[in-house]
Amino acid sequence: MMTWMELCDPSLTHRKMALNDNKAGMEGLNRDKINKIIMxxxxxxxFYENELKKEQQVNQRIERMMLQKAHITEQQLSKAQAQVEKMTSDLERGRDLSRVIVHVDMDAFYAAVETRDCPDLMDKPMAVGxxxxxxTSNYHARKxxxxxxxxxxxxxxxxxNLVIVPTNFDKYRVVSAEVREVFADYDPHFxxxxxxxxxxxxxDHLEQRRGWPEALRTHRLHTNNTGTARGIEVEGLSPVLFENSPSSSPCLQDAAGGEVEVFGTCAEEAVREMRFRIEQKTSLTASAGIAPNMMLAKVCSDKNKPNGQYRLPSNRQAVIDFIQxxxxxxxxxxxxxxxxxxxxLGITSCSHLGQEMALLALLFSETSWHHFLHISMGLGSTHIExxxxxxxxxxxxxxxxxxxLEEQFSLCKELCQDLALDLQKEALKAKTVTLKLKNVNFEVKTRxxxxxxxxxxxxxxxxxxKDLLKTEIDNVSPQPLRLRLMGVRVSSFASADDKKPLQKSIVGFLHKKQTDSTETDISMSALTASDKITHEPSAHASTSSCCSTVPESGTDSLTCPVCFREVNTTELTVFNRHIDQCLSGVTMGQNNHTDTELERGPCVCEEEVEKEITGGKREEGPKEKGSKLLSRCVLDSVGLRLDSTNISLSTVGLNPVCLNTCPNGDVSIHRANTLKVSSQSDPHVRVCLLSPGGPRPMTTPKPESRDHRGPALTCPVCQETQDTNDLTLFNRHVDLCLNQEVLHELGGLASVDRTTHTAPPAAHKGPCFRNVLFTE
DNA sequence: TTCTTTCCTTTAG
DNA sequence: CCCGCTAAAGGAAAGAA
Structure with a gap:
């Protein structure tokens, strides 16, 4: 099947086209006309300019390949040849022709569904989209x-005159479910x-089917209330647009006078029966391919489309011939x-593929040439999973x-919302977040x-x-990013065991604690906003479990959600006592922990980092040293101990924004890219750092910096000093603030005079678009 | 070197 | 009215272990 872009390509114009304006050629356009219009x-x-650019890139790739080819020696070739032959015979030995695999494909599915539900469309050129x-388009439109x-x-x-019908996926899903019911009768594991x-x-179905009496292979043509067989009516005017219905063979009358058809026991009959049943059930037709493996079945299903099927016999020679x-x-x-x-390389057919395997083995990656070899031998998966x-x-x-900017950020937030919702539906949590941007020139990049x-x-x-986005914005500043697409993707999902046990009970435990102790309630208000999140039900449990899981704790210790240290017990009562102490300690601004308590095995680098941060004596290469240490920390997923009141985040290569989302004791994120330890807090408070795992550079420092050191409390969300020492009041403020954090962010960003931004330290080196490299 | 992360490309439906 | 959305896999490049 040709894509429209191929039609665009003038170099392909000479090629013959399967497109036939058959019968009189009244309607429909010829190929040249089509090309001209598309062009x-x-x-x-x-868009087109970008397509050309991409094509150039492919051409260069080919050039490089040809260059490589020119350097191949006879010796290399024969060595590769030997390797290929060895592999070929191994594969040949393992060839499995015992399975009967079927690939079924509904004909012009969306278009067929729409036509079925609106017969007026039947004789008009139409498309869905x-x-x-x-x-999809119907066969009229394809002309x-x-x-x-x-x-x-x-x-x-x-x-x-093309009629364009908008997609209606809910409808297609319903029909699809009906079709799948039929599939399940032939293979429950389809x-x-x-x-x-x-x-x-x-x-397996065929195995059983061989012993089936005719009755089990007899299917009735559905009748509507006028008594007409639907399948026949359908052939007259309804959406089944194609002849040769699987039901076209002679029909019999059953006892009740309805028309029935009996199907045989072989694979072709079983598949014909399946297609018949699909058509009876949905008024839609399907095509199918029958072959010894998936790769071949897929090709076969295309062979007699629409409304047809093709079987490739299960013997080696037939497969070889078919592939040729x-x-x-x-x-x-x-x-x-x-x-x-x-x-x-002169390879257009599968037989060429086989002939040039040695060359391919030298020019392509292992996975690629293995794949080619399988194809050339007609091999494919024999069991579907x-x-x-x-x-x-x-x-x-x-x-x-x-x-x-405001638009871009609020869109970004919207996307995150959508994605969070989807994640919630599947109860998933992910470690990697990717931002995708496409500018008005169709150049795509991901971060x-x-x-x-x-x-x-x-x-x-x-x-x-938003931080990734901001980095990209800063990168082109003072020009704006002229976007035409934005996307957010998550990956690296937490493994199943990562996302449940233990943590839940801790959260629940804390929750309970909070309700029956006023003192605890007050204590908790001294924690940061993010910590407070933990008290909300399931939605935010991630925050706590995330950080409680932090140390590579064995099964015999629990991690305190307040100080983030491991408590060497599984006894909840003991653990409880620890948390109690811990909470009051934080509130009172005391250090409840003895030094031995602070010792915690897994963090190799804790002390180094501590020194690095506290000492303030970063004589040489603090950046390099700091981030190096830190990245080790990140790998160990540890919390840092902070002894000074202000720690520069850029020094250690941290992204402050990410700290917003993590519980972090009495530490807030300061505007000027620094961590601020509240004056009241324990100087040895621990911070759970959500930081990038890799070595990539971090954030651009924000323009201005304010220093809060007064006795008043500083809101960890809005960074503003609250004119109160009343924890309840402060707590309420943080609550409000937290809810509006995102809006605050937006407002703040929007109001920043962009020209005052200092150029970012090449957060991502190289040109914005790698593609540009090739056009020069 | 080997392993991991990031980013890009290709493919498919 | 001027070229989509989602997911997976593989590979190149660059760092870190």
Whole structure:
């Protein structure tokens, strides 16, 4: 299947096109006309310019490959050849032809559903999607060159009468569920690839089926209330747009007078039956491929589309023959670029692939050439299994050009909100947050940051995302970022054991504690805002569990949520006593801990860091030394002990924003990139640092700095000194502040005169867009 | 060197 | 009205262990 971009490419224009304006050719456009129209709609657009640039990059990649090829010696080649042959025979020995794999694909699914529900559409060219992107088109529209993955506005030029129906996923999901019910009868472990596509292993079904009486293989044509067989009615006017229904073979009458059809026991009959049942149930048709493995089944399902099926027999020779002249592009996983690269080596069909294996082994990575070898031998997975746990989750949005800071940040927050919601649905927490940006020139870049512990809430995500965004903004300052897309992704999910036991009980424990002790209540108000979060139910449990998990504690110790030290007990009563002491200690500004209590095995670097931070004597290369030490700390996920009242975060390469989201004793984040230890607090308070795991540079220091040292309390959220010493009042303020933290952030940023920003110390080195490198 | 993180590219539906 | 969204995998480059 050709993409519209390929149609754009004038160098491909000479190629024959399967597109036929069959019958009289009244409607539909010929290929040249299509190309011309697409070209005219595209030429000169920023999108098109970017496509050209990407194409250049691919061309350079090919050039480099050819250069490499030129340096290959005869000797290397024969060595590779031997390796390939060895591997080939090993693979051949393991060839498994015993399974019967089926790939089923609904025909023009979304379009078919829409047509079924609105028969008026039937004889009109239509597509499902929007002006900016189409998902599917019906066969009418395809005659005009209108296809999936083509923007609607171009489709409209190709076919002005095109009806564009917006997608309605809820509807497709319902239909999909019906189809899957049928799949399940043939393979309860079937693997859905999308709403309209699935792999099945029907080997077991066939085994059983052989012993089935006819009755079990007999299926009735559904009748509507007028008594007409729906399948037949459908062929007349409804959405089943294709002939050769699986039900087209002779029908029998059953006892009740309804029409029935009996299916055989072989694989083809079973699949035909399955397609028949799908059509009866949904009025939609499907195509299928039957083969000994998934890779081949996928190719086969395309062979007689629409509304058809193809079986590749389970014998080696049949497979070899089938593969021979198959264009490499037909194989799932070989896309436009790979096709082009192989093409440059004279490889277009799978048999070429086999012939050039030695060369490929030298030019491509191991995984790549192994994959090629499998393809050339017609090998593929013989058992289908559902995907394991998800690896990432993301949300992104495209919009009209956006340059305003406030807009960008509030959008970023929105995305974080959406994502947090999705995370919540699956009860996931992630360590890595990635920001994706696309500017008006379609240049894409991503910026990621890995935290030492998993996060999940909007605030936590936004704390990281907004900072990544800010870094990018600062990078191009004083020009604005002219965005057309923004996205946020999370990955590196916490492992299952990471996200439950122990911690929950601690939180619950504290919670209880709070309700029956006024004193504790007051004590807690002395903690930072983030600590207070811990008292809210599940949503914020992450914060506490995150940091309580911090030390590589064995199973025989608990981590105090106040001082973040390990308590060497599993007895809750003992632990309780510790926390009690700890809380009152923090409140009273006393150090309740003896030095031995402070000793805590796992943090190798604690002392070094402490010295580094406290001493104030950072004679040489404090930055380098500091961040080095710190990164070790981060790996150990430890808390730092702070002995001075103001610690420069940039010195140790920390990102202050991230501290917002973490409980941190009596330490607040100072505007000027410093940690501020409240005058009342224990000088040995511990801070749980949410800092980047890697060596990458951190934040740009903020412009102005204020020093708060008065006896009054400083709000850890808004950084403002509160004119009170009443902890209850202060607590209330922090609560309010916390709720509005994000807004405060936005307001603050928006009001900053951007020209006063100092140039960031090359947070991410190199040009903003790597692509630019290639065009020069 | 080896392992990890970041960022980019390719693919698919 | 002027080219989407989500997810996964692999590879290059750069640091850290």
């Amino acid at each position: 005219e709609s595209s030429k000169g657009s920023r 929007s002006m900016s992107m189409l998902s 005009f060159g209108v296809r999936a993955a083509m923007p609607g506005f171009i489709a409209k030029k190709l076919c002005p 693997l859905p690839m999308s709403l309209d596509e699935a792999y099945l292993d029907i080997s 002249d198959l264009p490499v592009r037909k194989i799932s996983g070989i896309g436009k670029v790979t096709e082009k690269m192989l093409g440059a 559902r995907d394991g746990e998800r690896k990432s989750m993301s949300t992104e949005r495209t919009f009209g050009e956006m340059g305003a 990621a940051w890995t935290l030492p512990c998993a996060v999940a809430t909007t605030e936590e995500l936004f704390a990281v995302a």
